Amino acid sequence: MSQEHDLDDLAEQQLAEQTALSQIPSIPDQALPTRQYLEKAVIDQLHDALKALARERPKNPIEFFSYYLLTQHCNKKQELQEQ
Template sequence: MPTSDKDTGEASQSKKARVDHQTMPTRQYLDQAVVPVVLQAMSAVAKERPADPLEFIANYLLKEAKTRTTQNSETANQALPSACA
């Protein structure tokens, strides 16, 4: 059962992190959740210099969002089997 307790604790911490985003100051939230990936997109657009930089940034952000969603799903799926055991 210790594994289940650990998984429950991890799920609780993950939920707490989402709640913390709701309560943290706007600047802090943006600095943690948005600014890093936007800076990466801007660096990429500066290096590539595409004809339509806004479309490039939009596509970069969409690709990054899908990557993060996939990573989050894989992390959640890895926790499920031990939680069910």
């Protein structure tokens, strides 16, 4: 570490470097700002459901959309448990 940071002690320099390089603690999903929470929690699933809805164009789009979300959520949950 260079002397420009005014850290006289080698131990102090190492501590400062460790602190700077340590991982930032993760923030629980519920504490994220609204947009970040939605992007992390649901945007991908909603996007996939909308693509399927546009491709299929069913007579009951709301029913199709909700069924797609429920079944895909259950499938992904099952895949995660198997891993």
